Amino acid sequence: MWRTAPPFGELMAGCRRSALHLEMRDHYDDPDEAPRVEAWKSGYRPDPADRATWWRPWLDLVAETVGRGVEIRRARIVSEPVSEYTRYLYDxxxxxxxxxxxxxxxxxxxxxxxxxxxxxxxxxxxxxVRFGYFSGEGTYLGDEVTDEPAIAELCATAFESVWNEAVPHADYTV
Incomplete structure (x- = not known):
């Protein structure tokens, strides 16, 4: 069944084993993220020693979810040479x-x-499965969730195929 997705925090809170995320765009235009992107363009880089300045509340949610024993994996399919936005993500x-x-x-x-x-x-x-929808310019348009088994299997297979071919972050350079 397809339905509008509940808030993302609820989806993570209900997760017990794994949360897999596949990103396939070279640019996302998120107004909430725009100040961080602009700061990055001006030379700002997160300080590894200053966790309080990192992306909140997302990283807190990740840490809490992983702390409950949930594995979170993210795979990014990127064009090369990479876009400026992909460099921002990478950094x-x-x-x-x-x-x-x-x-x-x-x-x-x-x-x-x-x-x-x-x-x-x-x-x-x-x-x-929670699908996110974006305009051609990367503007977030909304999302839907489905628990249809065939769609979940399609996404699981696609993710694992990408994961098996992809390069771990520590070994990838932009």
């Missing part, structure tokens, strides 16, 4: 990893033989 990824996420990068040209859903998604516990 801040150490904070996600410090909070407990595992992250890999897959150059888009290596994804050509993979069957992928048409939209970014989160897969919770292998059964609930």
């Amino acid at each position: 801040g990824t150490f904070t996600n990893i410090a909070a407990g996420e595992r992250i890999r990068w897959l150059p888009r040209k290596k994804a050509s033989a993979l069957a992928l859903p048409g939209n970014d998604f989160w897969l919770f516990d292998g059964r609930l």
